[in-house]
Amino acid sequence: MSTKQAIKEIHRELGEDSISTDDEDLKMHGYSEWSSINIDRLPVAVAFPNSTEEVAAIARVCHKYKVPMIPYSGGSSVEGHFSAPFGGISVDFLNMSDIVAFHPEDMDIVVQPSVSWMELNETIKSSGLFFPVDPGPPVCGSISVMDAEQLLITITQAKIGGMIATNCSGTNAVRYGTMKDWIVNLTIVLPDGRIIKTRKRPRKSSAGYNLNGLFTGSEGTLGFVTEATLKLASIPQKTGVGVATFPTMRDAANAATQIVRQGIPVGAVEILDDVQMDVINKMGATGRAWKELPTLFFKFSGTKVGVHDNIEDVRKIVYDNQGSDLEVEKDQAKQAVLWSARKEALWSMLCMRESGNEVWSTDVAVPLSRLPDLVEISKQDLENLGLFGSMLGHVGDGNFHETILFNGATERDLVSKCVHDMVHRAIEMEGTCTGEHGIGLGKKEFMEQEVGEGSLSVMRGIKLSLDPFWLMNPGKIFDPQEL
């Protein structure tokens, strides 16, 4: 009843096109075919604000009627971040996709939440600057994919709003850090409709609590991010890509950790298992055949001689760990071909799906030295359960992913057990249940084991101080204590 009232009021305040109750819209904003978790309930409406002020108006109305609000940007998250377990209104930033200001001289840029990181980099390319956080495997335009896949690709491009919400990272994180490291300031609409700006535009500050760091990764549970100033980095003078195969995942992981441990400034170091390489070959998205062995992919970047130097250092470590000779490309176009296997890994897995197949994609992170153990045990586990899954990891951060295909409820239960066991194992190894995907609905149950009841109660206290009625994206990260 009160939700209906809220919808009516938003309609009246912001006009015809500001809010939709269309079935297709509700489904798109409450269900995701690439999420590890889906629920039956959907949002009751989807609002499409055009400005920070309109977001504030929506929040004021929802606050008045105590209606849940769920921020939505790219819709590419995999832990049910934008699902609506308590109904309420999904707020889609579709119409807030502008670059508001670009300050190349200060190496920063002001953007709205629906700017995609790939569009952003395309737009500012000529300035010699780029935004280095790269959460999703970028889509290669040249590959042939099914129509349905094209749709998927269009939909699942990560956008700045969601990237802030999950503190995302990706392949470049080993060199450039995660989303929280690139935030200069945030404009936020609080649950009661107040608008705040966390900071002005210094690249560095020690003035008061670090609200940038708090809101980044808070998964939309504390407020709406409606604008962000992001730091930019200089595009490296020279880049290169390298690939090497190994007899075992342990050898590959050992090589990767030694590279990081020796401080060789690789741009990225990614591990893919034999299953993943096999899938890439089967889907043929990369235009070449790969050895179906554990493989490391490297990005190199820096000055011309620096890149050469790093390549030779990496070559030696690869060799010392039973790896193949390092295949290297420095030519720009050929680099893309060599990197394409890494780029197409997830999409190739998704293309493997047959009718009725579902996908479960998950991530964990552990201290560097524990990664080889975790990878080995988890791989064995997949095999023991007879599941079809591939492994891929940002191995320089101790972060890795499993993508498992399954069919039907019985297999889902097996996958769930497999994921749960892996997460518990990661936490026992002093790691985290998620290195970059976030908690959402899917990983709430692990929070207490990971951070303890004390830290959880501090988080709940912070949540309550900003959102006493638990209206912002309720049901995500953790529940109120009494539940």
Place this chain on the structure above:
Amino acid sequence: MSTKQAIKEIHRELGEDSISTDDEDLKMHGYSEWSSINIDRLPVAVAFPNSTEEVAAIARVCHKYKVPMIPYSGGSSVEGHFSAPFGGISVDFLNMSDIVAFHPEDMDIVVQPSVSWMELNETIKSSGLFFPVDPGPPVCGSISVMDAEQLLITITQAKIGGMIATNCSGTNAVRYGTMKDWIVNLTIVLPDGRIIKTRKRPRKSSAGYNLNGLFTGSEGTLGFVTEATLKLASIPQKTGVGVATFPTMRDAANAATQIVRQGIPVGAVEILDDVQMDVINKMGATGRAWKELPTLFFKFSGTKVGVHDNIEDVRKIVYDNQGSDLEVEKDQAKQAVLWSARKEALWSMLCMRESGNEVWSTDVAVPLSRLPDLVEISKQDLENLGLFGSMLGHVGDGNFHETILFNGATERDLVSKCVHDMVHRAIEMEGTCTGEHGIGLGKKEFMEQEVGEGSLSVMRGIKLSLDPFWLMNPGKIFDPQEL
């Protein structure tokens, strides 16, 4: 009365040596001769816990009697962070200075709050790892200084606890970021005595609110940090130091910002003005004579060829900005000599003090492109007011410092005006009132102009959720709304 009761109870619970009311102790923990601000009131007692559990016991007692608690480690902060405007008990981590665990294979280390960053690096040197945040100008053992100065040096070494409290940075920040970027987890005693640990030991995580980022920089107003796991970096294969002079501060600042803008990965780039260079010559702490001109000091680090490459790129930009030929040292011992001027800058200023002289050291940060303007205007301002002050900056972050000597109340008023004007100017340029010193008592008045009443109210809400009786380091960063 209640404070007396609390002291008695701590005494009883933790033993004879656990708490002192000695006048010297109180003065040392409530007054600082290198702080920009001092007040008449002192803490009523100083507690010396030996463990997290003892800190928790102290907090429980103080919570019971509603007695303020003020964390204390190195005592080197400059904005009155450890002063006691409401009395209460200073909690000195003197006896908590252990390295608890060292995990070279995971590139992290677990430390207590009173470990100094210099001791830490000395201890782990042979592992090939180091902790890169360097807040204070390290002390050069070979220089001859007055006895009083020696004392000052001993006292003012920054320690991990305070470095976390102020989110400190220093000369390496342009390459390695600030304190918040190097925290894996924190053990915290909350104001009511509960103990929490923010995370396990993953290098990267997206699990729940980023409490590391919130407590880092919260200046002891949310709880006691009693243990921290810090990330470590690999010691670079090769290093170098470079120095160049410029006709004006604007030329020097322009050169520095171009170097950062082009992405040349310098280890540090520091600006010192002519006054500062003159002072260094006068004090003779470096064993050589410097040109009394605006000067840039560089650190280079990386692979052998990488360092060579960076030096040549920097040399060109220096030349393009009217700079002198870049003087470079790659030999380890000679590097220290060349860097010594930067290292001794602050100490040389302090040595200049004559009887009755006081010192005011302050910092601000602005977007990169505004730094030359800010430096120029602020320098003019110092001269117009007839004040003796030097300038020094971490120019790659848009962060710079003024150190002003003065004598008596009239001059103090002038200095105060000068600092206030500079801070307002920095904020108007979209900067911050402090890049790395923190707010403490000294810069509270600028918080509203900088972050706005909305952000301040969010900070207050967070404070209240953790510390409803405002017991943790009260009077710092901001006051309760009703004040």
